[in-house]
Amino acid sequence: MRSKYWSAALFGASLVWAAPASAQNVKAGIDAWQRGDYAGAVAIWRPLAQAGDPDASFNMGQAYRLGRGVLVDLGTAQTWLEQAARKDHVDAQTTLGLLLFQNGNQAEGLKWLKMGSEKGDPRAMLVYGTALFNGDGVAQDPVLGYAYVSRSAAQGLEPARNTLAQMDEIIPLAQRKKGVALALQKAKTQSVAKSAPEPTQKVAQTTAPRTKIQQVAATIPTSGAWRIQLGAFSQRSSAEALFRKLSGSAPVAGRQQFLVTAGTVTRLQVGPYSSKTAASAACGTLLGRGQPCFPVAAK
Template sequence: MRRISLMTAALVAAAPLQAQSVRAGIEAWGVGQPEKAVAIWRPLAAKGQADAAFNLGQAYKLGRGVPADLAEAQRFYEQAARAGHLEAQTSLGLLLFQNGNRTAALRWLKQAADSGEPRAMLVYGTALFNGDGVPEDRIRAYALVSRSAAQGLAPAKTTLSEMDRLISLEERRKGVALAQQLANAGASTPVSGKAPPAKVITAATGKAAPVVVGAPATGAFRIQLGAFRDGSSAQRLFATLLPRLGGARMTLVPSGTMTRLQAGPYPSRAAAAAACSALKPQPCFPVAAR
């Protein structure tokens, strides 16, 4: 049975008007002062402000304003996710997925998908389609990916086209009907006075960065991202590139006095080359996994 692997995008939105302190941190971040942004968000997160906790998670994941630390990123994402922050639930799910904890990842992604978060609907829908960690349900998968595509998520549109080739017309019709039911249910359930969450830019360039989701669990190729004299430098680079690597996992390969940073796996050299193209201008080339 064919499986689907996908790419999704991290989205950027404006801060709510009432979250001026969080906004001040976002403005500092945007003008190249991540340390100031972190200093603004940290006490707010300590007081339970979900937007601030989410933004701190972003900072730790990217290594901006603080040393890259995925454990800390996960801790702050989880704080915000438990407070109902949809983007935090999705980001936490993706991070757990990348770390191999698929059970917890899918639990958070399902929660965000049930609330209509487009990236979560794409990833969880793909898991349902493949029967990957959850019982296979192609009709619900089609419904979720349809809703994600309807919100403009380009990778969801691509995935929907692939699903169209793999399932029957009747299944597609049922999926569309279910998508409409889910959308209507979401529209009729108001969020109790809760403003949209504030977010930070997800890449050092100041633009939204794509996130590859659902990289294959096995494959004969990886991509090589550099060689370093110490493993910590390799890990810092991997953390910086992580928003654009998604499901690809880090592999550190000793080579004499150097450590090679590789990510993957990918099913073919062509797939690895495509992953490198998405990382430009980062030096990158496909290598055989050994």
């Protein structure tokens, strides 16, 4: 199973909510953000971030990532997030890891996601745990991976529950028991990171009209060296069912399914994509909808 996740719940637009008495200006910026005064919020946070306040730095990173009050600039977002992450800001470590991971810097992204996982952030635990389970970019450790994803699912993260269900189809019972025991042990020793409430307005997700999907399909390349992997299943029919479910979505529409056998599991891959960048972009869209996804080179 080489599934990768992230969704609005994983890569959320949350900002730091509770501000200590010594940093009430950070809270004032959040109040402005809630009113829709994004530029005003940024104006409050910027000098605080420049002075090294990790909460303000994290919020500046989110503003640049989302394009609220400033133009979208992922490079600047990364700079601010890293400033906060280096000061042990858990949300910044996880968000930075997700940003890097989504944009193809897997090794650096996993480094930060490991830090977030060790502090119990559910989003980080899902991605890093899945990487451990698959051996993607890290030494394979299915028991530890199962433990992290179990903890993420226990905290109510829906994509983690879906990933855990896929793992349950693959991993032997003895390893699952070890994973659960390890998860319980870590829960006692790690402080559970709680995501801050989201003060921003949620954008409703709509399904693209069929005519739009047909237009996208018409521009799809017929050859390419890259695919996206959407999961690994103990039953071939489960992989086929997932492809049918996703075949109408813009990143998948018009492309082929590839059912790749690996031991006792069947991996669902979709393609072709002309480049790793194109495959990563498709995964970014699917991950934003909660569907695990990862670019892979076609063999």
